[in-house]
Amino acid sequence: MVILSELSEGSSSTSAHRYDVFLSFRGADTRRSFTNHLHKALLDANINTFLDDEEIQTGEDLKPELETAIKASIASIVVLSKNYASSTWCLDELVLILEQRRISKHIVIPIFYHVEPTNVRKQQGSFGDDMAKHIQSMEKEKDPRNKSQRAHKIELWKKALTEVADLKGMNADGWLETKFIEEIVQDLSSRLDLRLQSKIPHVIGMRSSINTITSWLKDGSTHTADILTIWGMAGIGKTSLAKYIYQLHYSDFARSSFIEDIERRCTPKVSSLLDLQIRLLEDIQEINLLKLHDVDLGTLKIEKALLRSRTLLVLDGIDNWQQLDVLVGTLGFHPGSKIIITTKDGSLTEKCGLFNLNVLPRHMKLLLQGLSERESLQLLSWHAFRCDEPKEGYKEESRKVVKHCGGHPLALKVLGSSLRNEDVVAWEDTVALLEKEVNADIQKVLQISFDSLSSENDKELFKHIACFFVGKDREFTETILKECGIRTKFGISKLIDRCLITIGRRNELMMHQLLQDMGRNLVHQESPEKPWKRSRLWRHEDSYNVLKQEKGGVKIQGLVLDMKMGGKDTSHGTSSSIEESFQDELHDKFGPFHLLHLVCKFFSRIWCLFARIFLLHSSNQKKLDLNTNALSKMDKLRLLQLNYVQLHGSYKHFPEGLRWLSMHGSPLSCIPLDLKMENMVALDMSNSNLQQLWKKPKLLPSLKILNLSSSKVVWIGHFSWLPALERLILAGCATLMEVCESIAQCTRLALLDLSYCNMLRRLPRSIRELKKVKILSIAGCSNLDELPEEIKEMESLQVLNANDINIKSQASLCAVVEVLPLPVKSFSLLFPRSLVSLSLRKNNLFNESFPVDFSSLSKLRVLNLSGNPITSLPDCVKSLSALEFLCLQGCHSLKSISCLPTTINFLDANECTSLEKISFHPKLFAACPPNTTESLDASPYSYSKDISFLSSESLTEIEGIRKLQALEDVDDKILNSLGWSDLKLVKSQHVLVFDSAGWNRPKRLPVQMFYEIGIFSTSFRGREIPKWFSHISNGPSVSFTVPSSSHTLRGLNIGFVYTNPDIIPGDWYEVLYNRTKNCTWRYESHFHAIDLTCNESMVCVRHWVIGKSVVEMGDDITIYHECWGEDNVTQCGVSLVYDDGNKDEDPLAIYKPWKYNIGTCKPSDGEVHHDYRHIVSPPPDKFEHVTTWEFWEYIPPNKYMDDLISTYVVDR
Secondary structure (H helix, E strand, C coil): CEEEECCEECCCCCCCCCEEEEEECCHHHHCCCHHHHHHHHHHHCCCCEECCCCCCCCCCCCCHHHHHHHHCEEEEEEEECCCHHHCHHHHHHHHHHHHHHHHHCCEEEEEECCCCHHHHHHCCHHHHHHHHHHHHHHHHCCCHHHHHHHHHHHHHHHHHHHHHHCCCCEECCCCCHHHHHHHHHHHHHHHHHHHHHCCCCCCCCCHHHHHHHHHHHCCCCCCCCEEEEEECCCCCCHHHHHHHHHHHHHHHCCEEEEECCHHHHCCCCCCHHHHHHHHHHHHHCCCCCCCCCCHHHHHHHHHHHHHHCCEEEEEEEECCHHHHHHHHCCCCCCCCCEEEEEECCCCCHHHCHHHHCCCCCEEEEEECCCCCHHHHHHHHHHHHHCCCCCCCCCHHHHHHHHHHHCCCHHHHHHHHHHCCCCCHHHHHHHHHHHCCCCCHHHHHHHHHHHHCCCCHHHHHHHHHHHHHHCCCEHHHHHHHHHCCCCCHHHHHHHHHHCCCCEECCCCEEECCHHHHHHHHHHHHCCCCCCHHHCCEECCHHHHHHHHHCCCCCCCCCEEEEEHHHCCCCCCCCCCCCHHHHHHHHHHHHHCCCHHHHHHHHHHHHHHHHHHHHHHHHHHHHCCCEEEHHHHCCCCCCCEEEEECCEEECCHHHCCCCCCEEECCCCCCCCCCCCCCCCCCCEEECCCCCCCCCCCCCCCCCCCCEEECCCCCCCEECCHHHCCCCCEEECCCCCCCCEECHHHHHCCCCCEEECCCCCCCCCCCHHHHHCCCCCEEECCCCCCCCCCCHHHHHCCCCCEEECCCCCCCCCCCCCCCCCCCCCCCCHHHHCCCCCCCEEECCCCCCCHHHCCCCCCCCCCCCEEECCCCCCCECCHHHHHCCCCCEEECCCCCCCCEEEEECCCCCEEECCCCCCCCEEEECHHHHHHCCCCCCCCCCCCHHHHCCEEECCCCCCCCEECCCEEEEEHHHCCHHHHHHHCCCCCHHHCCCEEEEEECCCCCCCEEEECEEEEECCEEEEEEECCCCCCCCCEEEECCEEEEECCCCCCCEEEEEEEEEECCCCCCCCCCEEEEEECCCCEEEEECCCEEEECCCCCCCEEEEEEEECCCCCCCCCCEEEEEEECCCCCCEEEEEEEEEEECCCCCCCHHHHHCCCCCCCCCCCCCCCCCEEECCCCCCCCCCCCCCCCCCCCCCCCCCCCCCHHHHHHCCCCC
C-alpha cells in the first residue's frame, strides 16, 4: 500500500525583462538618502530601474507586483542596511531574488551599507536581533499550520542572508557616497553589457562543454588551486567558450579577471608581460597601483592578491609555461579560486611552477574537437543567413561548405560571413575554389600552431604526415620516418600536444582536413608553378607530369602516384571512403530505424561495388607507360608510391636511399635484381602479379615490413635473408601453398597474417620458435589439415584470429573446430596463456565443443564467439577472470546469457534472434556500488555494462537494467507499490510498441510495462490523465511545491497525454527540474507506444524511484517535455508516492538489484544533468573487425595497448 499526496500549486511562469535592475532596500533606513541618490544615478545612466514608492507594514505578504518586477528584471541591487532584516517584506524579496539568480542567471549585487558582511552572514548584531524577534513571533503563533509555515520561512530567510553575504558585493565604508554610487553604476553597467553580449550565439555546439565547466566551477572544492585547461587546435572555439563561461560566472567570485590573447600580446617587446601584469592587478586588487617597472615585483604582487581573495581568473592563449609563472606565480590561490587556461598545447599547464608545490593543484583538461554536422550547419547559417538553417536553394552548397570545414568553428564563421548576401552562383564558385586552395584567413589562423613549433624536425614531421601518412598506423609511420632522419616519437607526441594531429582507435594518425590542407599548402608554396622543385608531391596529376616529363628534382623527398585514383588524392584528414561517407549519411538520416537503415546499407554496398568496378576498369585504361629513368635524379627520394603504374626501363635508376616503396598492382612476377633495397624499411607489393619474391635471394638488412597480400605467390621462403623482418602480411594470397620452415630465423617477427590463404594446408612447425609474435591470423584458411600444437608455445602471442576455419582432421586433438565434442582439456590447452584476444567466429562450435574450464587463459580480455550455434553462454567463459569484451553476434540459437563475468565491460548480442534474457553474476550487484560521480552527463550506468542487442527481438529482460512485460502479467502488489490504480480496463488494449535500442520495426502488443534504470512506464490509449493524479495541468509542463509530510517520499508518478509524435523515437524526453536545489534530471526512454490507427491520443504513466534528499519538503519542482512539438503533449500530471511504513520486502526489488533511483548520482551544487542513456545503439567499435588485408600498415605496439588489442580482432 502507498500514500498519495495532494500537491500545492506553484508558479512556473516568468515574465519578459521589462527592467534592467530591481532595488531592494529598507525604506526607513535609506529611502530618502542613499537609495534615492542611487536611483537617480541609475536613471541618469539610462538603466531602467524599478523602485517601489510604497512602504509596507511588517507582517504583510509580498505584493504580487513586486514579485512580478523581480522576475522581470535582469539584475537586483540589495541594499543591506542596519534594519534590513527587520522587514519580512525585504526578506521575502531577498529569497525571491536569489531564487531568480539560481534559475535564470539573475545578476545580484549586494551593497553593505554601513554593516559588516560577517554580521549578515552569521546573523549577528542588528541582523541577529531582528531574526530573534521573528523567531519569537513565530513561537507565539497558536495555529500549528501557520507556525510550521512561518518556521519554514525563517529558515529560508537565514539561508538567503548567508548566501547574499557570500556574493561579490560592495562595502560603503571608507567611500564618499557620490564616488561609491558612481562605482556601483559603473559595475552594474559593465555586468549588463556582458549579459547582453552573452546572448551572441558563440556557443552553438558547446552546450555539453558549458555544462561540464559549470559543474566544475560549482563543485564546492576547498583545494588551494583548481585549474582547468581548455585545449584544442587554433580556431576551435577555446576563447569563445572561456569568454562565455566568464560572462556567466564572474559575479560569483570576489575577484575576477579575463586576460585575452596572451600569445599575440606577448611580443618581443620587453614591457608586454608588464602590461599584462598591470591589467591583471587592476582587476584583482582593491587599490590602484603605481606603475610597475619589474616583472618579478609584478609576480610577487599577483601572488599576494591571488592568496587574498576567491578569484576567477581566465588566461586565454597561453603558449609557454613561463607565461603562467609570470602571471600567477608559484604560491597557489585562495581556497575556492578557479583558474581557466586556454592553449593549443595540452601538456603546457603541468610544466609551470604551480605543479612543483608539495600539494599539487587539482587539474582538469577539456579537449575541444569541433562541431557535429548539424551544429556546423547551424553556425554557418547564423553567419551567412542570420538564422538557424540554410535558406531555400542554398542547402546543397551549405552542406558542401560544412563538409570542407570539418566542424571547425572559425572556418565556418569566416566562410559564412564572406558569403553573406551572396547568390547561389557565388556559393558554387567558393566551394569549387576551396577544393583547390586554402582560404587565406583560415590559413593564417591555423598556421599559428605550426609556426609555434620550435624544432625544424617537428615542422618537417608535420609536413610528411600531412602529405603522406594521414590514416597510416602510428608505429608504421615512426618506423619509416625514423630511418629518414626524423625524430618521430617525441615529435609525434609534440604534434599531439599542439592539437596538430590526433590518434585514432586503431592507432592511426589523424589530422583535421583544414590542418592537412594547411600543411600541404606550405609545401605547395615552396614552388607554386614548378612542382619538381617542391619537397613532396602528393597530387597524382603533379606526380604524373613530373615523371612523364622526367623533371625529377633533387629536392623531392616523397612522391605518390596512384593511377587507380584517377587524379584524386589518396588521403585526407577526416574523410573516408565513398562507402563510409554514404553510410554515415544514412545513419544521420535514419537513426534508430534499423530495418530501413539495413536495407539502405545493402543497396549502398551494391552501389559501391559497381563504383569500384568502374574505377578499376578506368584505371586499366590509364596504365600509361612511364620510364624508370625519371627517378634517376631524385637523390633525396625516400618515400615512393607507384600504384597501378606501368614502368619501363632498368630498376637501377631507383634511388638507393628509398625507405618505403609501395607498388600496388605491379605487373612484375618477381622483384628485379637491380632494384636497390639495402636501405628499404617497408615494401608493399599487394594486389600485384608477384609469383615469387625473387629469383635469387639477396640480403635485405633493413626490411621490417613486407606486404604481399593478394599477390600470386605460391611459396615463400629464404627468410634468413630478412633478418630485421617484423611484419609479414600474406592475407588473401589465394595461391599460397607453403610457408618455409626458415621463418623461424625471423627472430624479430611480431605480426604474421595468413588470413584467407585458401590453398595453405599447414603452418610451419617452426612457428613455435617465433618468440616475439604478438598477432597471428589464420582466418579463412579453410584447407588447413590441422592447427599445429606448437601455437601454444608462442609465449608472446596476444591476438589470435581463427575465424572461419574448417579443419579436416577429425581425429586430431589439435583441431579447433569439430562437430563432435572435444576432449575436455584439448581445446583450452591449444592456446598459449599469453592470449589477450581470441576470435573463433563462425566455427560451428556447439556448447559441447567447449571445455569445462578456460581459467588457463587468465589474460584473455577479448573473446569473439559470434556466428556459432551455441544455445547458452558456455560455462568456460564464466571462468575467464580478465574478460572485458564478449561478442556473440549472430548466434541465432542462443536463448540466454547468464552469469556474465563481473569483469565484462561490453557485450555484443546483436542479431541473436532467439535470445530472451541476459543476467549477470550475483557478485556484480555487490561489487558495483551506485555511481557517485559529480561530472556532468554522469549516468548510473557508467559503472555498469555496455550492451548492444540490435535485431535481438526476442529479448525481454536485461537483469537490473530493463524489462518488458505485458501489463496484465504484472502482479497487483507491484502496481500498488507504484501507486498505479484503475488500469484494469486498459490491460486488454493493443498498441504499436517501439524499442529504439533493439528492434528493427515496431510490434503490435498488449499494453506493456517497461522498466528501465529505476523508472517504470506504461502507455495506453486515452485522452485524459488518470483521475488518481493529484495535480494536472494542460500543456507540456507542470510545476508544484512539495508539501510537508510525516512519511518518506519514495517515488513520483508522472503522466502525460500525447498525440502520436511525428518524430524519430529517441529525440523526445522528459525533464525533472528541482528549482530549489538547481538540479536537473533528464530521462530519454527507449520504449515508445502509439495507437494502432495513429489517430487516437495516448496516455503515458511513469514512476520515477526517488532517492534520499533529491526531492524534499518545500522544494519547487517543474516537470516538462523537450523536443516535442507544441501540439504533441496536451496534458501533464504528477502525483507523489510515499512509503507507508510497512517493513515488508519491497515488491519492486526484483526489478532493481542495483537500487537505481534519481538520487543514485549525488548532485553537486549548481546545475547537474543526468541523462539516462546506457544501452549502446549502435554498438561501440569494440568489434570493428579490421583485416591486415585492408589495413596492412598495422604495427603491433612495443608494449601492450588496450585499445589496439581490443580492436585488432582480425576478421573478414
